[in-house]
Structure formats: structure tokens, C-alpha cells
Amino acid sequence: MKVKEIKNGLLLEDIQHFEAKHIFECGQCFRWKAEEDGSYTGVAYGKILNVKSDAEKGTVVLNNTNRSDFEKIWYSYFDFGRDYGKIKEVLSKDEVLKEAIQHGQGIRILNQEPWEIIISFIISANNNIPRISKSIDRLSEMFGEPLECAGKNCYSFPDATQLAKADIEQISLCGTGYRYKYIYQTARMIAQGEVDLDRISELKLEEARKELLKLPGVGPKVADCIMLFAMQKHDSYPVDVWVKRVTEHYYIHQEVSMKQIQEFARDKFAGLAGFAQQYLFYYARGQKLK
DNA sequence: AAACAGGAACCAC
DNA sequence: GTGGTTCCTGTT
Helix, strand or coil: CEEEEECCEEEEECCCCCCHHHHHCCCCCCCCEECCCCCEEEEECCEEEEEEEECCCCEEEEECCCHHHHHHHHHHHCCCCCCHHHHHHHHCCCHHHHHHHHHCCCCCCCCCCHHHHHHHHHHHCCCCHHHHHHHHHHHHHHHCCECCCCCCCCECCCCHHHHHCCCHHHHHCCCCHHHHHHHHHHHHHHHCCCCCHHHHHHCCHHHHHHHHCCCCCCCHHHHHHHHHHHCCCCCCCCCCHHHHHHHHHHHHCCCCCHHHHHHHHHHHHHHHHHHHHHHHHHHHHHHCCC
16 A cells, blocks of 8 residues: 545545445445445544545545544555455355455455444444444434534544433434333443443453443444444444345345354354345445345 | 334333 | 344434
């Protein structure tokens, strides 16, 4: 990878396995919005960034950033230190995944902030992506810090302290439905240090899940998402309806319990289960698999 | 306009 | 620990 400074940003060259659409639309994040020119704009770690990828040229343009933030934030955020070619090579031994990877070849698993991901996925329970995004935007507008930018959506995601001292009635105005209580209670538990996210991040999958399940609004699926998208637990295999459908349809050939799906994934994909899950999820949604 | 989509909590058993 | 029901809101 080559990093060149350009006006107001960076040009990355010799990039493989990176497509903005695949990355931002594979269900792992909610704050990145598609622009008319095919780029995406979003907020993470309190910074606004615009991303445009060109798979043919092998380039990525990062707008509104600099070399220092790239090294501090975005290199890790976009998981540039990982060899996706190797992951794909291993997973492609399976015919279904080979096909799925062709559809989502530019997927990468972002390294997101645990706190934001916890709240985002509490909101995701029994919900759909447009509504989840809207709720997160409203939470940020109401309780986050304003960021310098030209358009809309320019607020950082509020931290746990900010939400813990918020009026619970105000949280309920963010379109989160009955989940507002969970958001508030979880914020309080974390703000008060009752739950230590850094500590949980260090634990192994099963132990970390047990801890995360103590948070109100966090069940098995949400815990698995938090671990995969914000705690680098790449052996996590979150099973939502789409992943359940795609796993049953292509591998098990009958309806089974959530537990059986997870056992299957653990045996079949082992440490790469999380990557397999992302390729399969994106594939299933693209196929509108029923 | 009624039906549907989507995970967790909660309560029986 | 498993199964059924309810929670809220945007879309069809």
C-alpha cells in the first residue's frame, strides 16, 4: 500500500480487497451514508471521513483527513493490517463461500468502538437497517458533540456519560421504540464502571459473551455482533434471520435451532467464522434469499 | 389498512 | 433450558 497526500486528504494505492459499498453495506455499521458519486461519508472516533474506492485501479481516496489520523485511526479502523487475500484463499475451498466472496469481494471487518456498537446493536434488535440508522443519527444529534462539517449528520456518537445523564424521555424520542430503557440502563452501567469494556475485550469468546449478556437489551445475537465488530473476536458467528436462512439453505438443508447453526459454523469455519458470516450475510441479502 | 419484519425480555413449564 | 408471547415503528 502506498499513501499519498492530496488536497484535503489521502490517496491510497495498491489496495486490494476493499470496496466501500461492500464494507459499509454488509450490516456491520450504520453511520455511513452513500453519496451520489458512489463515495460514503461517515463518523467514527469523533471524526468525519469520506471514502471512495476504485477496485479496478486499486485505489481508495480518503477525504477530510491527514496522515496522522490515518496512522492513529483509519489504518486500524479499516483493518489494513490484515491479509484478506489469505482469508479468502482459505474460505474459498468451500464452494458456497467461493461464490459469496465473489459477490462481496471488497468486504472488510471494521474495527469499531465497543460502546457505540453496543448501543447500535441494542437498537438493531427486532429492527431494520434504515430505522436503526435513523435512531443512531438522532441520538448523536441530541446528545453527541457537533463536528465541523458542511452537511448534516455531523455529530459524534455520544459517550456513555453523556447518555447516562440524559433524560430518559429524550432518549425515547429517538425512534428507538421500547428499546430506550435498555439504552439508558446500559449507558448507566457503563458510565458507573459497573461493566468494563476494555476488560471484556481481552476475554475469550465465551467469557466475553457471558459478560456482555449482563447488559440489558443484549442477547446472544447482539453480543456476537459486538464481539465481532468491535472486539476483534473473529471466531464469533452472529446468527440473525439472514444468516440462519443462508446457513440452512446452503449447508444444513433443513430448519434447525440457533444453537445448531452456531455449532455448525464453529466446526466448519473455526477462527474465520466471523469473516464467513459477513460474506454469507451480504450474499444472502443480495439474493434476497427466503 | 391490516399484515409483516426483526431479537430480547419475561414468564410458564 | 425450551417455547410462546409481547414489545415499537416503518414499509408494503
